[in-house]
Amino acid sequence: xxQLVESGGGLAQPGRSLTLSCAASGFRFDDYAMHWVRQVPGxxxxxxxxxxxxxxxxxxxxxxxxxFTISRDNAKNSLxxxxxxxxxxxxxSYYCAKEGLVVVPGHxxxxxxxxxxxxxxxxxx
Amino acid sequence: xxLMTQSPATLSVSPGERATxxxxxNETVGSTVVWYQQKPGQAPRLLIYGATNRAAxxxxxxxxxxxxxxxxxxxxxxxxxxxxxxxxxxxxxWPRTFGPGTKVDIK
Numbered sequence: 001x002x003q004l005v006e007s008g009g010g011l012a013q014p015g016r017s018l019t020l021s022c023a024a025s026g027f028r029f030d031d032y033a034m035h036w037v038r039q040v041p042g043x044x045x046x047x048x049x050x051x052x053x054x055x056x057x058x059x060x061x062x063x064x065x066x067x068f069t070i071s072r073d074n075a076k077n078s079l080x081x082x083x084x085x086x087x088x089x090x091x092x093s094y095y096c097a098k099e100g101l102v103v104v105p106g107h108x109x110x111x112x113x114x115x116x117x118x119x120x121x122x123x124x125x
Numbered sequence: 126x127x128l129m130t131q132s133p134a135t136l137s138v139s140p141g142e143r144a145t146x147x148x149x150x151n152e153t154v155g156s157t158v159v160w161y162q163q164k165p166g167q168a169p170r171l172l173i174y175g176a177t178n179r180a181a182x183x184x185x186x187x188x189x190x191x192x193x194x195x196x197x198x199x200x201x202x203x204x205x206x207x208x209x210x211x212x213x214x215x216x217x218x219w220p221r222t223f224g225p226g227t228k229v230d231i232k
Contacts, residue, residue, distance in 0.1 A: 035221070037169075045161075045169065045212050047221040059219035062126065095168055102174070109175040110216045111159045115168035 002026035002114050004096045009119030012086050020119060022079040022096030027114075030054075030074035033099040035112060036081050038092040038121075046092075049081065050099070064090075086123045093118040127152055127215050129224035137232040138203050146227045148196040148213035157217040158196045160189055163226075164209045172211075173198065203229070 008020040022034070035050040049060045049070040058070055069082040079096055100113035128151040138144045148158065156176040161169035171180045173189035176196055186201040200207055208231055213224040 037223075044210075044226045045163075045214075045223040047214070047223060050219070050221065059221075061220045100171075100174075102178075107156075107175065109178065110157070111171050111174035111180070112161070112169070112214075113171050113180065115170075117168060 002098075004098060004114055004116035006094060006096050006116045006119035009094065009121045011122045011124065013125050014086060014088060014123055016086055017082070017084045018086060018121060019083065020081040020094055020096075020121070022081075022116060024077045024079065024096075024098070027098070029072075029077040032101075033057075033110075034072060034079045035097045035099060036070060036079075037095045037097055037112070037115075038090075039095070039118075040092045048094070051079070083121070086121075088123050091121060091123045093120050126220050127154060127218055127222050129213055129215055129222050131211075131213060131224035131227045133227060134225070135228045135230060137230055139232045140205060141202050142232075144200040144203055144207075144229055146198040146200075146211055146229070148191075148198070148224050150194045150196075150215055150217075153193045154215040154217035156192050157215055158189075158191070159214045159216065160187075160198045161212045161214065162207075162209045163212065169212065200229075 005023045033052045036048040051070045067085045071080045095118045096116040097112035098114040102109040158176045160173040163169040177189045188199045210226045
């Protein structure tokens, strides 16, 4: 079964750090790009960061750039999100998502086809 | 960054009726739009990729159309399990922005 399981969420004070992990199983982890997406309770989805299969291409939302670091360990089938200088507005559920890819002549189609259940981060003093 | 907007914010529909959800990008994104469905307490579910392609296992009542800056998700005959929030997302450029969502609720 294809599965993503996030962990590492919890309560942190503003300015502190937290590291999220995502354990992948059921697919060849090192074949796929991976992403973090967050959601404030009752609000919409916000893409946070993404990393390609070999960590050669990484991107961040402007809201977290310079504070968060995405990384992966293909040997451990794991994705990480190091969150520094946390702010109250970082409070959200954080989802790990696998990027799928379909290639047809002339077109590359990307999408997030597998999602974890999420881990909750609360930033509060 | 590319800004995605969705309308309406809430759509009230009776079971069996057709629902039409709109998504707009503030610059052209070609066909690089994906639609997701999210139910309360659940992770999002992939519905449509490449603006028009149904993902595996998605019922044929879901259809996507559009290109450039204007996109539409159509649910031809709403079933009880379709009442949810629907998000569009673009992957033309990083960051991979989502729209704010359209909530489809029961009329």
